[in-house]
């Protein structure tokens with residue numbers, strides 16, 4: 001299974017045959033990764049533990065550098081010069097899986113303003129952006145609380161706030177919803193939707209197939225450090241056997257949809273959230289009985 005990305009799409013980043021092996025390991029984490037990230041999409045990156053998702057993200061922001069192959073942005077290979085990397089990280093934001101790796105200052109307000117001050121923004125803009133982003137992620141009441149006293153969900157949202165405040169063109173999130181309760185997940189997704197609507201391309205690595213199915217409009221599947229497939233959720237999740245062969249479960253709604261009699265579903269677009277699924281099912285059953 002290897003669906004090529006569509007050539008007509010504009011891409012934020014392209015990985016060409018990227019190989020990367022961590023020091024003192026036997027197998028490369030990326031074994032010739034070729035994949036493109038489409039601009040203006042919500043992309044989910046799927047793959048089981050160790051398939052290379054985090055390593056791909058670290059390559060995207062130049063923290064790691066390919067040992068062969070290249071990462072291409074705006075038609076040119078990334079430059080790893082200090083100044084160019086600083087520019088890159090202003091337009092490509094990465095939110096780490098573990099917020100402890102990201103949060104360096106004492107309070108959410110200090111942490112979010114730090115990045116903006118580093119980027120040379122004036123104090124008025126800093127104040128306004130901090131207020132905006134802390135509000136969006138429901139962190140206003142914790143903005144002066146010591147970070148070590150925050151819950152994991154609050155820490156994850158603070159890490160996201162710091163990156164969101166920079167208004168990057170491309171935002172990469174490494175398992176942003178893991179260990180979040182449904183309310184925190186909703187807050188985080190609402191925050192993401194706001195900046196997506198403002199023009200940020202979003203890429204999220206996740207193990208949550210149900211979330212990927214309802215959220216993403218492009219899906220990249222990694223397997224053993226390579227791109228196994230890239231395509232629309234409809235195309236990717238139609239390949240039940242191929243996904244199961246690499247140990248990925250179908251999202252529940254995709255599984256249910258595919259288990260309906262083909263006479264009901266033929267020619268219909270599979271619904272991607274529970275509400276649409278229920279509405280469509282009752283309509284199809286009504287038509288079928290009449």
Ligand SMILES: Nc1ncnc2c1ncn2[C@@H]1O[C@H](COP(=O)(O)OP(=O)(O)OP(=O)(O)O)[C@@H](O)[C@H]1O
Nearest residue numbers: 022023025029047048049050051052053054055056
């Ligand atoms: N710092 C490191 N040193 C050595 N090996 C590493 C390091 N980080 C990752 N690896 C190895 O590289 C491979 C890819 O890891 P990576 O973290 O990119 O996968 P992942 O898809 O993000 O996994 P997960 O879903 O568990 O987060 C794995 O085999 C992992 O053990």
